[in-house]
Amino acid sequence: xxxxxxxxxVVATQKVQSLIGAKLLIIQPLTKDLKExxxxxxxxxxxxxxxxxxxxxxxxxxGDAPMIFDDTVVPVDISVVGIxxxxxxxxx
Amino acid sequence: xxxxxxxxxxxxxxxxxxxxxxxxxxxxxxxxxxNPTGDYQIGVDYVGAGPGDLVIAGGPPGAAREVFNIxxxxxxxxxxxxxxxxxxxxxxxxx
Amino acid sequence: xxxxxxxxKVVCTRKDEKLVGGxxxxxxxxxxxxxxxxxxxxxxxxxxxxxxxxIVLVVGGxxxxxxxxxxxxxVDSAIIAIIxxxxxxxxxxxxxxx
Numbered sequence: 001x002x003x004x005x006x007x008x009x010v011v012a013t014q015k016v017q018s019l020i021g022a023k024l025l026i027i028q029p030l031t032k033d034l035k036e037x038x039x040x041x042x043x044x045x046x047x048x049x050x051x052x053x054x055x056x057x058x059x060x061x062x063g064d065a066p067m068i069f070d071d072t073v074v075p076v077d078i079s080v081v082g083i084x085x086x087x088x089x090x091x092x
Numbered sequence: 093x094x095x096x097x098x099x100x101x102x103x104x105x106x107x108x109x110x111x112x113x114x115x116x117x118x119x120x121x122x123x124x125x126x127n128p129t130g131d132y133q134i135g136v137d138y139v140g141a142g143p144g145d146l147v148i149a150g151g152p153p154g155a156a157r158e159v160f161n162i163x164x165x166x167x168x169x170x171x172x173x174x175x176x177x178x179x180x181x182x183x184x185x186x187x
Numbered sequence: 188x189x190x191x192x193x194x195x196k197v198v199c200t201r202k203d204e205k206l207v208g209g210x211x212x213x214x215x216x217x218x219x220x221x222x223x224x225x226x227x228x229x230x231x232x233x234x235x236x237x238x239x240x241x242i243v244l245v246v247g248g249x250x251x252x253x254x255x256x257x258x259x260x261x262v263d264s265a266i267i268a269i270i271x272x273x274x275x276x277x278x279x280x281x282x283x284x285x
């Protein structure tokens with residue numbers, strides 16, 4: 001699970017039926033201090049979180065990502081699961 | 093599963109219901125000598141880990157569902173153990 | 188998921204029987220602003236009827252099997268949407284005009 005910044009969105013009419021209703025956000029993954037980019041942007045599904053452009057979010061990837069859709073089986077591999085208010089790094 | 097050092101936490105108001113009431117930690121992945129690799133993960137705690145702790149984290153898809161007894165848990169990384177020490181051969185870490 | 192461009196297709200007569208019926212497309216990851224190619228070519232099974240030149244959404248890993256067409260197929264990459272528009276960093280960077 002990684003941090004990312006919402007930088008845009010995509011719209012698709014022709015898609016797998018189960019994706020209807022999900023927002024598809026373009027997200028730039030970030031380092032843990034939220035200051036630098038981490039790799040290439042990805043597209044993540046958002047249901048219910050309603051993240052918008054500029055928001056810092058955290059995402060889940062892989063086989064757990066479809067679980068944001070409850071019992072609907074949806075082919076997604078990255079999902080937005082929360083909006084970050086603050087991320088505290090403690091120097092130990 | 094991997095070894096990591098807890099370096100911080102995340103505060104979030106708007107989040108998936110599966111995350112409600114849970115501690116969300118920032119984990120620095122470490123190499124076998126215990127040094128940070130530069131990579132990180134965000135994980136959900138269920139053993140009471142906090143900043144500075146060396147932990148075991150990870151989990152197969154669906155593990156969070158069992159641990160928290162919730163039907164739909166989009167959680168990939170669980171913090172599942174606080175490590176006292178580990179050994180590579182005879183060498184004890186953290187030394 | 189990643190944004191990709193369809194650059195071709197793959198034809199195999201002899202293949203796993205669970206792949207029969209699914210079109211195999213050659214896709215390449217593209218940048219969301221410039222649409223320039225950013226990664227390596229991969230093969231993805233098409234679940235939405237994409238064609239060459241389309242910008243598509245590609246899902247990877249075990250999630251690629253979560254479509255009606257692929258639920259029993261040995262695939263780890265699937266095209267799940269054809270993109271109409273991309274908005275990135277405040278600009279409309281792609282539109283099919285649909």
